[in-house]
Amino acid sequence: MSAMIRIGVTGHRKMTHPTSMIGLLVEQELTKIALQSGIEYVNTGMAYGFDMLCADACYDLGIPYRAILPYSSQSERWKSEKAKSRYQFLLKHAIEVVFPFGEEFAMWKLMKRDEVI
Numbered sequence: 840m841s842a843m844i845r846i847g848v849t850g851h852r853k854m855t856h857p858t859s860m861i862g863l864l865v866e867q868e869l870t871k872i873a874l875q876s877g878i879e880y881v882n883t884g885m886a887y888g889f890d891m892l893c894a895d896a897c898y899d900l901g902i903p904y905r906a907i908l909p910y911s912s913q914s915e916r917w918k919s920e921k922a923k924s925r926y927q928f929l930l931k932h933a934i935e936v937v938f939p940f941g942e943e944f945a946m947w948k949l950m951k952r953d954e955v956i
Contacts, residue, residue: 842876842877843876843877843878843879844872844876844877844878844879845878845879845880845881845882846869846872846878846880846881846882847881847882847883847956848881848882848883848884848889848890848893848956849883849884849886849889849890849953849956850888850889850890850892850893861889861892865892865893865896866896866899866900869881869896869897869900869902870900873900873902878902878903879903880902880903880904880905880934881893881894881897881902881903881904881905882904882905882907882955882956883897883904883905883906883907883956884906884907884908884909884952884953884956885906885907885908885913885926885929885930886913886949887914887917887922887926891922891925891926891929894906894929894933895925895929898929898932903934904933904934905933905934905935905936905937906929906930906933906935906936906937907937907939907952907955907956908936908937908938908952909938909940909945909948909949909951909952910938910940910941910942910943910944910945910948911938911942911943912944913926914926914927937955939951939952939955940952
């Protein structure tokens with residue numbers, strides 16, 4: 840087996856295909872990469888949508904993931920209580936929660952966070 844790799848994921852909030860189908864595809868690809876190369880960890884921005892879907896897949900597969908957050912109040916404006924609860928659950932299971940630019944809110948941090956991922 841070659842050296843283990845690190846993966847960074849970020850994506851769309853609104854997905855045009857059913858999330859169950861996208862989640863299955865993500866799990867299949869992560870499994871394939873894990874078997875071929877090994878995954879040290881996955882970086883995810885934990886944004887609502889694709890980012891959280893990837894964190895969910897990592898959790899389900901036992902793949903370590905790091906939450907790279909733009910600021911501490913990222914989920915406060917979300918309307919779905921279910922999504923907020925899942926977000927907190929996934930944060931608790933991340934191997935690390937990182938605020939590369941501090942925990943205070945600023946819009947510019949969203950794009951800068953993606954560069955860190």
